[in-house]
Amino acid sequence: MSNQELVNAGMKTMDETDQAIERTKKVVEQTIEVGTQTTVTLKGQTEQMGRIVNELDTIQFSIKKASQLVKEIGRQVATDKCIMLFLFLIVCGVIAIIIVKIVNPNNKSIRDIPGLAPPAPTARRLLYLNDGESFW
Numbered sequence: 001m002s003n004q005e006l007v008n009a010g011m012k013t014m015d016e017t018d019q020a021i022e023r024t025k026k027v028v029e030q031t032i033e034v035g036t037q038t039t040v041t042l043k044g045q046t047e048q049m050g051r052i053v054n055e056l057d058t059i060q061f062s063i064k065k066a067s068q069l070v071k072e073i074g075r076q077v078a079t080d081k082c083i084m085l086f087l088f089l090i091v092c093g094v095i096a097i098i099i100v101k102i103v104n105p106n107n108k109s110i111r112d113i114p115g116l117a118p119p120a121p122t123a124r125r126l127l128y129l130n131d132g133e134s135f136w
Contacts, residue, residue, distance in 0.1 A: 001009075
């Protein structure tokens, strides 16, 4: 090879190298742009994740408060049911006593119920004196 051919081959290699360098510069620029876009996207997603975490904390607090309220309401309902049961039992007992007293008025083991009229035979006995004489 002559010197001219060597110079031409060297120039060609330099041109190819320059073109490769330009392509590499373009790839680096594109990589920087993609990196910048990725950074912006990651920053937005990080902020969004922070908001989601805050909302989850708020929701968790609300769920705890709701659980406490449900427990309290459950206790109140249970208390109300117990009170209603006792009232029902008391009413049933009073009704049973009234029925027994009406059916068997001579039963002395059950005291008279205040406000309830005494049975008829007891009222007639009040009209007699101790010795059996009539008050009239």
